Structure formats: C-alpha cells, structure tokens
Amino acid sequence: MIAVPSAYRLLCMSTIKHGSSTTSRVPSFTTLLCISVLLRVALIKYSEWHDARSTVKYTDVDYRVFSDAAKSVYxxxxxxxxQGxxxxxxxxxxxxxxxxxxxxxxLAFLVTPNHWLHPSFGKYLFAACDILNGFLIHRLLLSKILPRIYDTPKPELATVFSAAHLLNPLxxxxxxxGSAESILATFVLGTLYTAMDGRWDWAAVMLGLSVHWKIYxxxxxxxxxxxxxxxPTSASLPAQILSMFNWRSARFFGISVMSFLSLGAGCYLIWGYPFLYETYLYHLHRLDHRxxxxxxxxLIYLTYPDPARGIEAVSLWRAVLRSPLISFFPQMILTVLQGLLFARKIKDLPFAWLAQTIVFVVFNKVCTSQYFLWYTLFLPLVLPTLSATSGRQLFWLALWIGSQALWLGEAYQLEFLGGEVFRGVWARGLVYVGSHTWVLGQxxxxxNG
Structure with missing residues (x-):
C-alpha cells in the first residue's frame, strides 16, 4: 500500500466516526447520478428556452453543424x-x-433523431455519455485504483472523485x-477500463474505434x-523500446489497426473520398489562423495565405514556418516519451494517459477550452495517487485557471472590441504554455502510483 495522500485526508474530513460505526456525509453514488442527470436535463431545457429568446445562443455552433449534417443523411x-x-x-x-x-x-448518423424525434436529441445523447463516463470512472476507482491504496473498500471516496467529473462545470x-466530446470520452474510458481489466483484445478494438472517431x-x-x-521498471529507455517488440504488443497493435481500418473501410464504401478527406486528410494540412x-x-497568423493575392510564390523559409510539421514533430516526440516513461505497469495507465494528453493539448497547433476535456477526464482517476499538500494542489488549480483567465482577458479585447492585440494574445499564450507545463511537472x- 502507498501512503495516503493529503487529498484523501481532506476528503475523509467529511466522514464522522461514532465508535465502531461510520456515518458519511457523502451522498451515495446513486444520489450523485440522479443529481447529475437532473442538472443536465435542466440545462438542456434552459438552452431551448434561451435560444428561442436571445440572439446570443447557449447552444454551440457545432451542434448546428452536426444537426445539419444529420439532416443531409436522413x-x-x-x-x-x-459518394461511395x-x-x-x-x-x-x-x-x-x-x-x-x-x-x-x-456522428451525423447518431444524431439523425434530431429531425424525426426531437431537436435536442443529440444534447441528451451527449449528456447521457457524460453520465456513462461518470459510471465508468466510479467503477475504475472502486475496482482498480482505490484497492491499491486502502485495505478496506472506500465507496464514499469513489463517489467524491467521480463527482469531480459529473459535477464539473466544464x-x-x-x-x-451540444458538443460531442463526451462520446469520444466514453470510447477512451472504455479502452482504459478493458485494458486495466486485462482484456487487451477488447481494449485494442476500443482504441481503434476511438481513433476512428478522432485521431488523437x-x-x-x-x-x-x-x-x-x-x-522492468528499472530498464533503460532503449531497453524498454526493444522489449516492446513481442507477440502481445504485436497482437494489440494488429487488432487496433484492423479495428480502425474496418470502420474506415465501411465508411469509405458508403461515403467515399469526402469521408476520407474531411475526417482525416483535412486535419493534416489544416491552417487555423484564428x-x-x-x-x-x-506564427500561423503571420504566414497565413492572403486570398486577395491569389496563388503567391512562397519562399522556402516561409513554407517551413507555415508547415503543420513545425508543431507536429515536437508535439509527437514529447507525447511518445510521456507514454514510454510513465506506462511501465497497468496501474500507471491513467497517469500516463493524463501526461500524454496534457502535452498533446498544450503543444497542439490549435487549442481551445474544449480540448481541456481531453485530459481532465483522467483527473478523477489520478488524484487518489498524488502525494501533495492541499495548499500545493490549490496553487496548481489557481495557476491552471489563472493562466487561462489571463489569456481570455486579452482575447476578449481582440474578439469583441477589435483591438490590435495579437502579440498580447500570443504572449499570454506563452504564459499558458509555461504554467500548464509547470503544473504537469508538479x-x-x-x-505516487
């Protein structure tokens, strides 16, 4: 057993002992699920009321894109x-x-009920995936993570950490x-759950499905x-890489690739080249100057092609700076190293995936608040394994939020007031990178896995 982290001690302050019995102030997980469901239903109902009365919509523009695409299918x-x-x-x-x-x-096929059942069907589907993700997190905590820390079951702590996802405002x-990120999160958690359960073939299938849904x-x-x-944990990095060439790894790799290719082949036979281009190829050369x-x-903003000039001759240096590879290579090197360094045992997978995803998001060529969901998904699973004082954890959280608030304040000047603050937004983006990288280091x- 590892030492009980201070975060656990803080959480256990909500538990009052009376002799040999223990009375917990933490509600049951069933109660938490009911509250989470009611909260999401209320917000979806509010979104319908708000959107009908305001020019500034509660519903994300992506939801309209999904719904329009679903209508094109239906x-x-x-x-x-x-075209296939x-x-x-x-x-x-x-x-x-x-x-x-x-x-x-x-995704468009899944939300076709928007047009024959209810316009908010997709939102209910995404919210239901939120709830399912909370359930999977709770099961992982109870069956895989908390038993390594405590000799006796701690269902109240599993409920508390599950609430970090289910009651997370983000x-x-x-x-x-109307964002569909929760569906992908379900596939990712399904991959993690089956892997930590030792069902590697199913984990490989789920990983192929996850990559089909979104590449990262x-x-x-x-x-x-x-x-x-x-x-061995003590093995050097070169030795670890050499040991990866074995039958189990090859089987996992082969099944996951076949899962991905089978889904892709089916979609290609139905939707043809537009599926291949819009879902995958477009993102390889995408230039987003926003x-x-x-x-x-x-950098992308300064080197972005000017449509008014038509086809322009581009110098080699400018072409290199404009290339997506300028961000892709450092991002991939760091992400791969995180996976190799921190995933030595099955128990390390949640933390390794958290570290990999933070690096991937921080150094991605495009990053919005929505991308933070990709790694906050793993925090409820990792928090139990952290040894840090409550003060340090609060400081990490404050720095994480503060750097985003600093950027958002300058971005507001650009987006809504039309100020010439591109350099200011960029400088604050560097602060965001530095602070989030420091938090990852902490x-x-x-x-303490």
Whole structure:
C-alpha cells in the first residue's frame, strides 16, 4: 500500500466516526447520478428556452453543424447522396454536403433523431455519455485504483472523485451546449477500463474505434504497448523500446489497426473520398489562423495565405514556418516519451494517459477550452495517487485557471472590441504554455502510483 495522500485526508474530513460505526456525509453514488442527470436535463431545457429568446445562443455552433449534417443523411436533397459505391446503391445521404462538417459520418448518423424525434436529441445523447463516463470512472476507482491504496473498500471516496467529473462545470456545460466530446470520452474510458481489466483484445478494438472517431487517441497506443512489453521498471529507455517488440504488443497493435481500418473501410464504401478527406486528410494540412491558446497561432497568423493575392510564390523559409510539421514533430516526440516513461505497469495507465494528453493539448497547433476535456477526464482517476499538500494542489488549480483567465482577458479585447492585440494574445499564450507545463511537472513529481 502507498501512503495516503493529503487529498484523501481532506476528503475523509467529511466522514464522522461514532465508535465502531461510520456515518458519511457523502451522498451515495446513486444520489450523485440522479443529481447529475437532473442538472443536465435542466440545462438542456434552459438552452431551448434561451435560444428561442436571445440572439446570443447557449447552444454551440457545432451542434448546428452536426444537426445539419444529420439532416443531409436522413433526408438528402436530390443529388446529395453518399459518394461511395454502397451509398449510391442504398441512397444514403452525404453529411459532407454541410460545409465545415469534418467528423466521422457515424456522428451525423447518431444524431439523425434530431429531425424525426426531437431537436435536442443529440444534447441528451451527449449528456447521457457524460453520465456513462461518470459510471465508468466510479467503477475504475472502486475496482482498480482505490484497492491499491486502502485495505478496506472506500465507496464514499469513489463517489467524491467521480463527482469531480459529473459535477464539473466544464464537462456538463460543454455537453449540454451540444458538443460531442463526451462520446469520444466514453470510447477512451472504455479502452482504459478493458485494458486495466486485462482484456487487451477488447481494449485494442476500443482504441481503434476511438481513433476512428478522432485521431488523437492513437497516442494512448504507445502507453499500452509499453505496458505489454513487461519491461522492468528499472530498464533503460532503449531497453524498454526493444522489449516492446513481442507477440502481445504485436497482437494489440494488429487488432487496433484492423479495428480502425474496418470502420474506415465501411465508411469509405458508403461515403467515399469526402469521408476520407474531411475526417482525416483535412486535419493534416489544416491552417487555423484564428486566435487560440496555442503558441503556434501567431506564427500561423503571420504566414497565413492572403486570398486577395491569389496563388503567391512562397519562399522556402516561409513554407517551413507555415508547415503543420513545425508543431507536429515536437508535439509527437514529447507525447511518445510521456507514454514510454510513465506506462511501465497497468496501474500507471491513467497517469500516463493524463501526461500524454496534457502535452498533446498544450503543444497542439490549435487549442481551445474544449480540448481541456481531453485530459481532465483522467483527473478523477489520478488524484487518489498524488502525494501533495492541499495548499500545493490549490496553487496548481489557481495557476491552471489563472493562466487561462489571463489569456481570455486579452482575447476578449481582440474578439469583441477589435483591438490590435495579437502579440498580447500570443504572449499570454506563452504564459499558458509555461504554467500548464509547470503544473504537469508538479503532477509528475507528486505522482505516487
């Protein structure tokens, strides 16, 4: 057993002991689930009321994109059919006729009930995935994480840490506004759950599904293969890499790739090249010059092609600076190293995935608040394994929030007041990178897995 972290001691202050019995002030997990469901239903109902009365919508613009794409699948206009051989044979609609829809067509298919059942069906679906994710987090805490720390079951602590997801304002606001991130989170948690349960074939299938849905979860495959290498904790990095070439790793890699390719092949046969381009290829050369947390945004902004000039001759240096590879290589090197360094045993997977995702998000060429969901998903699973005083943890949280608030204040000047503050936004983006990287370093130092 490892030493009980101070965070646990703080949480246990909500438990009052009377002789041999223990009376907890923490509500049951069932109560937490009911509160979480009611909260999300209330917000979805509010979004319908608010959107009908205000020009500034509660609903995210992405939800309208999903819904329009779903309509294109469900009731395609004449000639707007899927371009694959199976699509034309069965007269299936093409979601990519909706401009800016750049997701798997399966998402559009899932929200087609928006047009024959209820316009908010998609929001309810995303909110339901939120609840399912909270359930998976609770099961992982009870069955895999807390038993390594305590000799006796601690269901009240599992409930408290699950609440860090279910009652997280960032989580429930984004899903009820109509973002589909919670579906991907379900696939990722499903991958983690089956991996930590030792069902590696199913974990590989789930990883392939996750990567089909959105590309970035492929980074978790590095950590999984590292665990399957069975390298000793004391093994050097080169020795660990060499040990990864074994039958178990090859089997995991092969199944996950086949899962990904099978889904992709099915979608390609129905929707053809538009699926391949919009879902995957577009993101490889995408240049997004809009302001965002990324330190690369200002570089992209300065080198962004000017449509007024038409086709312009570009110098080699400018072409290099404009290339997505300028951000991709450092991002991938750091992300892979995190997976190799911290995933030595199955128990290390939640922390390794957290570290990998933080690095991936911080150094991505585009980063918005929505991307923070990708790594905050793992925090309830990692918090129990951190040894740090409550003061230090609060300082980490304050720095994490403060750096974002600093950036948002300057971004408001640019977005709503039209101020010439691009350099200010970029400088604050560097502060964001520095502070979030420092917090990651503190998490690594405090990890006591």
């Amino acid at each position: 009731a395609p206009l004449e000639g707007a059919f899927a 051989p199976w699509g034309s044979a069965f007269s299936i609609g093409d979601p990519y006729t909706r401009e800016t829809y750049r997701y798997t067509p399966l 989580v429930f606001s984004i899903s009820t506004r 979860p492929f980074i978790y495959g590095v950590a999984c293969v590292s665990v399957l290498s069975n390298a 302001h965002n947390f990324s330190p690369f945004f200002y 998490l690594i130092e405090g990890y």
